[in-house]
Amino acid sequence: MVVFEKPYALTDVPMHYCPGCTHGIVHRLVAEVIDELGIEGRTVGIAPVGCSVMAYNYFNCDMIEAAHGRAPAVATGVKRAEPENIVFTYQGDGDLASIGTAETVHAAARNENITIIFINNAIYGMTGGQMAPTSLPGQITQTSPYGRDVTQCGFPVKVCEMLSELDGPEYLERVAVNNVKNVKNAKKAIKKAFQNQLDGKGFSLVEVLSSCPTNWGLTPQNALKWIDEKMIPYYPLGVYKDRSAAKEDTK
């Protein structure tokens, strides 16, 4: 009996991610959701610039590689042209919360009917570990060698909190993939974010707290601990907006 296999929505291409990186887990969760919803044939994914730049090789659905930060704008175009298709972006923190902030905020404000998977690992991975918009205060990176000094480089951007102030977005949730329980919750959130699009509800973003052992300079195991001890206290997990659920409650 087969008890575990590769989701159909993933290709057989070996991934380039570092050992201990949680991109692989999140890719798998997205693919499982695509399989379970039976939407691979009408799904179009948008890859970002950053560590997951080559995600277009890993998902079996049609894929588009966007310019740095522009994935929500590209997704807007794809969705407006083919509203029956399911469109998702997969973006890192530099891509979504720094260079692409405007695209993110305005896609949310328009309640664009797309799904965004946002990987927050508090660092620029692909370029070798520079300070990200989400790097924690005091965090040492290549471009904050003395620790992120908030008097000089400002404070981290809390994407779910920020977007939750907008009237536009349908659904915002922050999850983590550092233990089994959290991975299960992450899968639930990702599935909801896709289901919302199928139901025509609108902009759904799942922020996934992820690890970067290579650039954090930690073992994979300690990196998962770092998510628990450092990241989750600064970026609390939970649902930041769920408009349909809120409407249900008031009934």
Next chain:
Amino acid sequence: MSDKVLMKGNEALAEAAIIASCRHYFGYPITPQTEVAAYMAKRMPKIGGTFLQAESEIAAINMVYGVSSTGHRVMTSSSSPGISLKGEGLSYMAGADLPALVVNVQRGGPGLGGIQPSQSDYFQATKGGAHGDFHMIVMAPASVQEMADLTVKGFELADKYRMTAMILADGTMGQMMEPVSLEYDIKPMPEKPWATTGTKMQRGHNIINSLSLVPEELERLNFERYKKYEQIEENETLYEEYMMDDAEICIAAFGIAARVSKNAVNEARRQGIKAGLIRPITLWPFPSAPFKKASERVKSFISVELSMGQMIEDVRLATECRVPVTLCNRVGGMIPSPEMVLEAIKEAAKNGGAR
């Protein structure tokens, strides 16, 4: 005889795009092209199309990138400073071989510049417009009719060659009103098997991409793209010659500068000076052949431009500097008058083409 209607250049262009079955428009307000957006905002919802005012020029061109990836016809329009912002997207679209129509109704620069007509984005438009080796098909209308005609042609060429076609208009073309006929025989859109429309579980996944990390592969892609460009140079170059049969002084001008220059040529002829005009309609590919041919016969060239002299470099290259090429220009939103061009013609005639 087709019925003509009186239309503003920007509006004729927008309606022509709709006739060419463009159903998706993304833009951002900027003078002097805002009428295109306003027209689309009115028309698109009525015909089941998309009009979306983007948060920025950058977002607008990336929405274009998204629609183009699905194979639908799509356009954006802007004016000079906005086109600079679109540069990133234009380069990515070139790298991903995506078709689209982009309109630049130019205003004076650099920087925020002014809002009056200009042709000072010639370099930007014809020499690539952003990072990397690439070209766009660049067309310069000189009438409201051409604003419409070249828009239709632009969509066809963009699809045929999988690249961006740009309408490089000046503020005058966008703002002026003329009678225009909008009757076109629209060819069916070519098949786009590369488009990301969902696999329908019937084929392998399509990927739209400009990333290529293996140098040999990226080199091959560039060489292939430039082979395509050679075909375009061979087959798609457009220009108009006016009174060139016996011309001794040849004016090079496009857009509004060409219209002004035509008046000057007529007046020069009345005064007994053999002047003529070559008007490039495609700025890339540049019509080098007629200039080269003329350079074997005429005494001198005058490049009339609303810039500090940009096209003049291509005229000099095309004519291999066989005879003098001088510049007659106004900038900053100013337009050369027919009298000014006539003076330049007289001056050239007086010098007899002396080097």
